[in-house]
Amino acid sequence: MHDFFGRLAGGLARHVLNWLQRRVEPESREWVDALIAESECADDGWQRLRWALGGVPLLWTIDPRNLIPPVVANIVAIAGLYGVIIPGTYAAAHAYDCQLYLDNRPGGCQEHALAFGAIAIGGSLLGLIIALTWRARFAAFWWAVFSAFNTVGSVWYLRSGIIDLPRYGATQSAMLMAATLGVVAAAIVQANLETTNSRHRITAHLIAGTIGFALADSLVRLRDSQPLVDNVSHLAILASAMVATILAGVIGRESQPTHVQRVVQGTVPGV
């Protein structure tokens, strides 16, 4: 019986040690690796488990963010920011005494494009920064999509003024689609690109942006009737995909070393 519990504790220790290793970024894994290596000296499962549990305060010392589960960080970074942006938008609507219509009716808040654009862009960029600080990768990509969409949308809107609804709505939805597809393509590129050459990385991200644009544009053509498609601002769609891809590239550079860097750091098993 004692042996059984000892083996159980040993198994638990293994799980804790694996968890510790997963929770730390490769570049700051030295001390966790040190603790894991020393766990081999433990005489039995219980000792090993006690040793492994000591890794929790170590994770906190390395960086308290190591103890925040990614799903919590992502939810907080997305929901928390909406908790700021939505009340901010309503407060601005109250201040400007305008109505928050989704279309371009007179008296709508679209007449104050600069103020509402600033709230949307500022909120999205703030969300991007907070998500990067919290190492919430999904939330960072989420806010990259909306940063690109809001930035390009605001520039396009300010340049063109209030325009007819079908063209405005169709372009907006296509821009959102292009930004999403651009970010997804960039994330796929980041996961598979095994080079540290910055020119190659930039080229790969530009290709990802082009793919995002091409996919969104094709989907708009399939979905919308021809006269509407001809009026859609393809330039805004392209810009949205490209800005989103560039932001996704920044996220990738900030939050994760490349496969090659991990090999150089010796953090890829078996290499």
Next chain:
Amino acid sequence: MPRLPNTSPQTLLVLELLLESPRSWHYGYALSQLTGLKSGTLYPILMRLAEQGWLETRWAEPEQPGRPPRHTYRLTGEGARAARAKLAEAATPVAMSHRLAYNPGRG
């Protein structure tokens, strides 16, 4: 009043042990056994000392095949000087009762 860095009894205990043979490399597990400190207390102390330049670290080849390399520690020149000063400041002998026969360099 905030405590001065590296003056906690646990840190002084680690420094005292490292000072016994300042040029030898020490293993984390052995340090834990000899000081009675848990890994969750010991490693943050070692990490902070290394960040302050008091401690030198090195990955040592494993003694048995199939085992991972082990992290070893010893005081730097600056660390040894500072540790002596801290221990002198502490005045009373620190946790002498914890000290056991210690053979540095063995895990």
